[in-house]
Amino acid sequence: MSEGSEEYSAVQKFYDNIWLLLGIGIVLPTVLFTVWGLYEVYTLPYLPIVK
Amino acid sequence: MAIHEPQGNWWQPLSKDEKIWFILALVWMLVSFLYMPIQHFIGVQNPPSESYRVSAEDFEALIEAQEEKYTVGEENGFPVVRPNPDEPVYLKASMWEWTPVLELEKDKTYKIHLSSVDLVHGFSIQPINLNLMVIPGIDYVVNLKPTSSGDFRILCNEFCGLGHHTMVGKINVI
Amino acid sequence: MSFEKRTCEISGLEIEKNSESMIKLNMATAIIFFAIGGAAGLLVLLTRWPAIHLLPVEWYYRWLTAHGLLALLVWIIFFEVALVHFGSVTLLKSRLAVPILSKITYGLMLGGTLLVVVMVLGGQADVLFTSYVPLQAHPLYYLGIILFAVGSLIAFIHFFINAVVAKKEGEYKRTLPMVSFGIMAASIIGIMSIAHGAAIYIPTFLWSLGIIETIDPSAYRLVWWGLGHTSQQINVCMMVACWYGIAAFLFKAKPASEKLCRSAFVLYILFINVASEHHLLVDPVFSTWHKIVNTSYVMHLAVLASMIHAFAVPASIEMGLRKQGYNNGLFEWLKKAPWGNPAFSATFISIVLFGFLGGTTGVIFGTEQFSIIRHNTWAITGHFHGTVVAGTTIAFMGMAYFLIPVFFKRDLIMPGVAKLQPFVYGTGITILSITMMAAGTFGVPRRHWDYNFSDAPFGYQFDSTVDIFMGLVGIGGLIAVVGGAMFVFVTLGSIFKGNKRA
Numbered sequence A: 001m002s003e004g005s006e007e008y009s010a011v012q013k014f015y016d017n018i019w020l021l022l023g024i025g026i027v028l029p030t031v032l033f034t035v036w037g038l039y040e041v042y043t044l045p046y047l048p049i050v051k
Numbered sequence B: 001m002a003i004h005e006p007q008g009n010w011w012q013p014l015s016k017d018e019k020i021w022f023i024l025a026l027v028w029m030l031v032s033f034l035y036m037p038i039q040h041f042i043g044v045q046n047p048p049s050e051s052y053r054v055s056a057e058d059f060e061a062l063i064e065a066q067e068e069k070y071t072v073g074e075e076n077g078f079p080v081v082r083p084n085p086d087e088p089v090y091l092k093a094s095m096w097e098w099t100p101v102l103e104l105e106k107d108k109t110y111k112i113h114l115s116s117v118d119l120v121h122g123f124s125i126q127p128i129n130l131n132l133m134v135i136p137g138i139d140y141v142v143n144l145k146p147t148s149s150g151d152f153r154i155l156c157n158e159f160c161g162l163g164h165h166t167m168v169g170k171i172n173v174i
Numbered sequence C: 001m002s003f004e005k006r007t008c009e010i011s012g013l014e015i016e017k018n019s020e021s022m023i024k025l026n027m028a029t030a031i032i033f034f035a036i037g038g039a040a041g042l043l044v045l046l047t048r049w050p051a052i053h054l055l056p057v058e059w060y061y062r063w064l065t066a067h068g069l070l071a072l073l074v075w076i077i078f079f080e081v082a083l084v085h086f087g088s089v090t091l092l093k094s095r096l097a098v099p100i101l102s103k104i105t106y107g108l109m110l111g112g113t114l115l116v117v118v119m120v121l122g123g124q125a126d127v128l129f130t131s132y133v134p135l136q137a138h139p140l141y142y143l144g145i146i147l148f149a150v151g152s153l154i155a156f157i158h159f160f161i162n163a164v165v166a167k168k169e170g171e172y173k174r175t176l177p178m179v180s181f182g183i184m185a186a187s188i189i190g191i192m193s194i195a196h197g198a199a200i201y202i203p204t205f206l207w208s209l210g211i212i213e214t215i216d217p218s219a220y221r222l223v224w225w226g227l228g229h230t231s232q233q234i235n236v237c238m239m240v241a242c243w244y245g246i247a248a249f250l251f252k253a254k255p256a257s258e259k260l261c262r263s264a265f266v267l268y269i270l271f272i273n274v275a276s277e278h279h280l281l282v283d284p285v286f287s288t289w290h291k292i293v294n295t296s297y298v299m300h301l302a303v304l305a306s307m308i309h310a311f312a313v314p315a316s317i318e319m320g321l322r323k324q325g326y327n328n329g330l331f332e333w334l335k336k337a338p339w340g341n342p343a344f345s346a347t348f349i350s351i352v353l354f355g356f357l358g359g360t361t362g363v364i365f366g367t368e369q370f371s372i373i374r375h376n377t378w379a380i381t382g383h384f385h386g387t388v389v390a391g392t393t394i395a396f397m398g399m400a401y402f403l404i405p406v407f408f409k410r411d412l413i414m415p416g417v418a419k420l421q422p423f424v425y426g427t428g429i430t431i432l433s434i435t436m437m438a439a440g441t442f443g444v445p446r447r448h449w450d451y452n453f454s455d456a457p458f459g460y461q462f463d464s465t466v467d468i469f470m471g472l473v474g475i476g477g478l479i480a481v482v483g484g485a486m487f488v489f490v491t492l493g494s495i496f497k498g499n500k501r502a
């Protein structure tokens, strides 16, 4: 088969796009783990103290 | 070969044994994936999820107030406190002590507030081997219901300096 | 493109000059630090062995810090930098895009390592390798870590530069070979990991200088594990790439299905990093949903990926051996496999031990319910000696046996010792790992100088079976130290004294 005459599936194109993988690979865990976690750290309420 | 570029379109259907394996793996994954959340809602052995910020000064004050009110004795230089099960109980981690010694009643549920006034420590009750992190500036609220009486120890299992190995506290269940 | 290269007669690989010298340098450096890290492991081991209790308390923590850093960080990452060069230059039949970057990487990593070692053994950083704030080390300790991290960050970015150059110059058309793809996945995870490292170590460095007032301890733990756990995923990914590589080199094996195996690496890229959460399962502050989504939900997609690799690699080895004619019955291929070749036996042992020892226990301890009865006990130390030692380290040993003749053009010395080495090391680590987990089940803490608590206000005695496990950890550890020393002698001996090939 000659170059270009072949159809590639979208997934194959996605897997071959190392820059896209790099981008998603950084953004996804950073949002899901780090940003969400830091949000919880900095919004934790103060202990209600009953005097 | 895994060291050469595959040619052309490699997005091809799986062979039969690959399919079988994939489905087995998927099923196993779904089981273990559902296990933890399901256990979280129906099980009893879950890390608590209630916590607050608290300053070291405020926490020390709560510890002192509790000691004034509920101290019933002394053991190896530590006050022994028998708290009221209807009130919050405070337990302080510091280098390298757990204060006070708590005297708890069997089958009563206590709300224990854990905090550290200096470094990160590790709260580890033995011999039941229950482990939680204690973070300075954070109050971790643990619902604890002793189901057997006797002496328990609290070890520290997060490195907290050179005296780390001497940091052992005590809980008496009566 | 024309550039200076030679064709290796063992592997048929085309080896480009600039990358060759960097691969050799990084590999040799890795092995030297493996030796020092192993010696530190021995000292720690002999201290925790109650019959010996070797080191005084402060030196126990110092050597433990050194062992964690040298073995986990320095040995592993120097070796990975060699693999980054191998995957993005040698396998793509290309050239090193920016040779000066590789030199900067090496300089920063070596300089950082030396600074860290001097600080730790000089008693200026009694903080263990996690350095949870507000424990504080000397500023130069943090600086050393930052230098090391920046160096390795440059190496992981260099992978992408090399790949772009190789594609532009027509060395590959659209798809990276599977092994390079795995190393690419590891590099993505590496960049993600070290970004977290920068986000936490730079503020901590400024805090140690007094420029920043405080660092929130919970935020530190969150972001630190974004570095610490994520870097374990670099190791998993690199290890799997080595499995595919050895299978291909020794058996001309094809990955069972490009689609399946690549999907498994993509699952790693997308989902494995959030598993950092399993270090925080018994922490306050983080909500149940943060814990459930990050560990239970997303992590298991990565577990699925590991299951796929665990099928695909042995399957491709089987296919390769069957093609060589070992086709009788179900298992002739396995019996006839080249068990005398340490590159093969190490790879095989790594696959089996990672699967049964490290992987399964990781999935189990990574649930809230198990974390609460295992966290910070010795069971955890047992678990990760099953992953990063039995899995990654042994896979890298196999790769070293293969790569040393290729790159140094020397034969392995002491082939009889080399043949036995993976078995000795694997046996030792297996005993060490299982018995550490057994002791942890009884609550024996990790990172603890005296599990008899003789100086504590309240004494505590563990169940008496614990003493047996503590002794067995010692014995397993000693066997592992012997196996580790065999590896160091064979590899360093071959690098410097092996028979030269033409």
Ligand code: HEM
Pocket (backbone or CB within 6 Å): C038, C041, C042, C044, C045, C048, C064, C065, C067, C068, C071, C072, C076, C128, C129, C130, C381, C385, C388, C389, C393, C432, C445, C446, C447, C448, C477, C478, C480, C481, C484
């Ligand atoms: C010669 C083989 C080895 C032996 C005998 C050994 C032994 C030990 C021992 C006894 C501990 C102490 C645990 C404690 O006191 O809590 C330990 C911790 C550790 N080891 Fe190893 N080890 C070996 C190889 C390795 C390798 C190759 C790696 C990494 C690739 C590694 C990574 C670690 C880490 C990260 C820790 C934890 C340090 C900490 O808790 O701060 N070990 N090892």
Ligand SMILES: [Cu+2]
Pocket (backbone or CB within 6 Å): B093, B094, B095, B096, B120, B121, B122, B156, B157, B158, B159, B160, B164, B167
């Ligand atoms: Cu402590």
Ligand SMILES: [Cu+2]
Pocket (backbone or CB within 6 Å): B121, B122, B156, B157, B158, B159, B160, B161, B164, B165, B167
């Ligand atoms: Cu401690």
